[in-house]
Amino acid sequence: MQQVAELAGVSTALVSLVMRDAPNVSDYRRQLVLAAADELGYRPNVLARNLASRRTQTIGVVLNDLHNPFFAEILDGLQAAADESDYRLLIGNGSHSQLGEERSVETFLQFRADGLVIAGSMLSDDLLERTSRTAPIVVVGRTSSSKVFDTANTDDQVGARLVIDHLVALGHQRIAHIDGGRGAGVIERRAGYRTAMRAHGLGEHIHVVRGDFTEAGGRKAAQTLMQHDRRPTAIFAGNDLSAVGALDIVENLGFDVPGDVSIVGYDNTALAAMHHVSLTTINQPTEELGRAAIGLLLERLDGDRTKATHHVAEPELIRRSTSGSPPAS
Amino acid sequence: MQQVAELAGVSTALVSLVMRDAPNVSDYRRQLVLAAADELGYRPNVLARNLASRRTQTIGVVLNDLHNPFFAEILDGLQAAADESDYRLLIGNGSHSQLGEERSVETFLQFRADGLVIAGSMLSDDLLERTSRTAPIVVVGRTSSSKVFDTANTDDQVGARLVIDHLVALGHQRIAHIDGGRGAGVIERRAGYRTAMRAHGLGEHIHVVRGDFTEAGGRKAAQTLMQHDRRPTAIFAGNDLSAVGALDIVENLGFDVPGDVSIVGYDNTALAAMHHVSLTTINQPTEELGRAAIGLLLERLDGDRTKATHHVAEPELIRRSTSGSPPAS
DNA sequence: AATGTGTATTAGAGCGCTCTAATGTAAGAA
DNA sequence: TTCTTACATTAGAGCGCTCTAATACACATT
Numbered sequence: 166m167q168q169v170a171e172l173a174g175v176s177t178a179l180v181s182l183v184m185r186d187a188p189n190v191s192d193y194r195r196q197l198v199l200a201a202a203d204e205l206g207y208r209p210n211v212l213a214r215n216l217a218s219r220r221t222q223t224i225g226v227v228l229n230d231l232h233n234p235f236f237a238e239i240l241d242g243l244q245a246a247a248d249e250s251d252y253r254l255l256i257g258n259g260s261h262s263q264l265g266e267e268r269s270v271e272t273f274l275q276f277r278a279d280g281l282v283i284a285g286s287m288l289s290d291d292l293l294e295r296t297s298r299t300a301p302i303v304v305v306g307r308t309s310s311s312k313v314f315d316t317a318n319t320d321d322q323v324g325a326r327l328v329i330d331h332l333v334a335l336g337h338q339r340i341a342h343i344d345g346g347r348g349a350g351v352i353e354r355r356a357g358y359r360t361a362m363r364a365h366g367l368g369e370h371i372h373v374v375r376g377d378f379t380e381a382g383g384r385k386a387a388q389t390l391m392q393h394d395r396r397p398t399a400i401f402a403g404n405d406l407s408a409v410g411a412l413d414i415v416e417n418l419g420f421d422v423p424g425d426v427s428i429v430g431y432d433n434t435a436l437a438a439m440h441h442v443s444l445t446t447i448n449q450p451t452e453e454l455g456r457a458a459i460g461l462l463l464e465r466l467d468g469d470r471t472k473a474t475h476h477v478a479e480p481e482l483i484r485r486s487t488s489g490s491p492p493a494s
Numbered sequence: 495m496q497q498v499a500e501l502a503g504v505s506t507a508l509v510s511l512v513m514r515d516a517p518n519v520s521d522y523r524r525q526l527v528l529a530a531a532d533e534l535g536y537r538p539n540v541l542a543r544n545l546a547s548r549r550t551q552t553i554g555v556v557l558n559d560l561h562n563p564f565f566a567e568i569l570d571g572l573q574a575a576a577d578e579s580d581y582r583l584l585i586g587n588g589s590h591s592q593l594g595e596e597r598s599v600e601t602f603l604q605f606r607a608d609g610l611v612i613a614g615s616m617l618s619d620d621l622l623e624r625t626s627r628t629a630p631i632v633v634v635g636r637t638s639s640s641k642v643f644d645t646a647n648t649d650d651q652v653g654a655r656l657v658i659d660h661l662v663a664l665g666h667q668r669i670a671h672i673d674g675g676r677g678a679g680v681i682e683r684r685a686g687y688r689t690a691m692r693a694h695g696l697g698e699h700i701h702v703v704r705g706d707f708t709e710a711g712g713r714k715a716a717q718t719l720m721q722h723d724r725r726p727t728a729i730f731a732g733n734d735l736s737a738v739g740a741l742d743i744v745e746n747l748g749f750d751v752p753g754d755v756s757i758v759g760y761d762n763t764a765l766a767a768m769h770h771v772s773l774t775t776i777n778q779p780t781e782e783l784g785r786a787a788i789g790l791l792l793e794r795l796d797g798d799r800t801k802a803t804h805h806v807a808e809p810e811l812i813r814r815s816t817s818g819s820p821p822a823s
Numbered sequence: 824a825a826t827g828t829g830t831a832t833t834a835g836a837g838c839g840c841t842c843t844a845a846t847g848t849a850a851g852a853a
Numbered sequence: 854t855t856c857t858t859a860c861a862t863t864a865g866a867g868c869g870c871t872c873t874a875a876t877a878c879a880c881a882t883t
Binding site for chain 2: 208209210211212213215216221223231232234236237238240244253254255256257258260268272274275276277299380409412413416417435439440441442
């Protein structure tokens with residue numbers, strides 16, 4: 166920077182002003198500085214800049230599982246909104262584990278990201294609240310009544326009810342649920358499932374098997390379900406990934422989908438939309454969620470909102486080929 | 495840091511030593527400092543640390559397309575290797591575009607990442623070479639004979655040959671290829687396809703349609719292919735994603751796979767392995783590639799290798815259900 | 824006792840910027 | 854002319870660490 170200043174014959178302060186194109190710099194000097202910077206191949210050191218200005222213009226995004234297309238879709242919304250607001254996004258890999266998420270969060274905090282978006286978090290509310298004392302955070306895809314941090318998610322209870330209503334309307338009674346273990350939205354989806362089942366007078370058929378939001382998990386859970394003596398005629402999987410795994414096993418075991426068993430997922434990822442899969446599922450408006458998350462963050466960063474806000478989007482049933490009437494039997 | 499030093503009754507220098515657990519610190523003081531740090535909830539500022547030490551212990555990873563599971567799989571290898579070497583990974587989203595990749599690279603350079611891994615890059619060798627003057631970079635999934643930066647990739651020419659050999663052995667002659675536009679490995683796979691076709695005396699049947707490594711691209715290309723007056727009996731798609739798109743369309747048009755048309759992908763992603771898809775494809779050892787990339791980077795960072803090294807892994811044909819003999823006709 | 828060796832600790836000069844407060848300068852108002 | 858006001862520029866004090874060189878001290882060696 167000093168070299169640039171010398172070459173341009175100005176002070177380093179002026180170089181600084183030019184580099185972050187501040188107002189009140191004469192055109193003449195601006196050109197001088199830019200030319201000098203170009204000639205020397207000068208590139209501002211963000212570390213120093215951030216250290217001095219105490220802000221990084223960077224938002225850290227922790228994605229729970231890069232293998233799940235849902236998170237790639239959320240990221241699209243985040244990226245679009247961030248681009249518009251002149252913030253840059255850095256992504257941390259949660260590795261589908263609590264430890265992985267914690268590490269990513271820690272890295273971002275140490276790099277002094279201005280804010281964090283945590284998608285599909287497995288972290289406890291308590292930890293998240295403590296974290297948000299250091300930097301504002303928005304949790305995506307998970308409900309929370311926290312008074313401290315913001316959230317952007319779909320109403321999963323409603324989503325689960327949509328699934329059950331749909332299956333019941335088709336005539337199903339023995340509807341099982343594969344949950345998502347410690348994943349995001351698990352509690353609400355499961356509660357929604359239970360409530361809806363009872364509302365339809367099917368309380369006795371409630372059957373929950375543990376999954377983990379992965380394909381392998383869905384596979385294993387479906388195996389358990391289909392070996393059960395009163396096997397279900399419909400399976401509501403906690404997300405698309407596990408639904409696909411379940412689909413696989415069910416057909417492998419010789420059952421027809423949806424002739425013998427209906428399968429419904431959750432998230433409406435590209436996976437579900439694939440013609441070969443054509444999974445009935447619940448849509449989450451990922452673009453909206455991503456944009457909302459950035460919006461909430463910016464409100465905290467620019468303005469001075471301190472009250473926690475929870476953006477809730479509407480889920481929507483997407484009917485495809487994996488759901489139909491139960492076998493006559 | 496000063497507060498910690500005061501509370502512990504030592505100098506800031508000693509606090510610094512303790513925080514990066516350097517040797518030659520007495521146990522007694524170490525405990526004092528750690529206790530003080532804990533009490534104050536002190537967390538070192540990486541920005542300042544990096545500014546002062548001129549290294550960040552961070553490797554920037556630019557992933558071309560988060561929607562493509564191939565990159566998630568590469569990342570697994572990178573993450574594992576980075577964890578072992580005490581480096582942290584930060585991910586940049588290439589947004590499947592050149593501009594997106596450039597932006598991510600720029601961000602990482604400004605944050606002074608110690609090194610970069612660029613997976614599936616659409617950037618020019620020239621730009622990459624210039625970039626590698628600032629920080630060492632390893633390009634994954636793309637061949638290059640650069641004398642400046644390192645690469646880790648599969649031998650795509652061989653991979654393409656495996657595909658063609660397989661299809662020819664099944665009896666196919668009219669084998670078309672959907673390429674990947676400006677994506678990584680495109681040139682080699684296409685060249686491998688052409689060479690192998692000629693080697694089998696099928697030069698006249700060479701037929702390349704442009705794709706872009708996305709599902710939509712594969713879909714569109716397949717549409718074109720199947721409407722051709724001499725439509726192919728086999729399609730070699732440049733990657734799994736486009737193969738899946740092609741698969742969709744081909745079946746939608748009423749053709750049987752593999753009865754009427756065989757389809758082969760590339761990458762052996764989880765997508766291809768899905769029972770519903772069961773795509774014949776070429777395996778790339780993603781774990782090996784990821785580890786190799788980090789390894790090459792560390793050699794540059796720790797040691798002082800300056801000569802470009804190119805790690806080449808072996809591709810392998812994975813036979814599944816989308817390839818079979820051509821129709822008798 | 825003098826000297827050497829190794830370990831533990833610290834002062835203080837950077838790292839490369841930003842930002843506040845001060846200074847300079849030109850044009851319009853009183 | 855003198856005073857305002859607005860704009861343009863700069864000096865220099867941090868930001869929160871690391872790292873070199875210096876210092877202090879205990880212990881072993883001659």
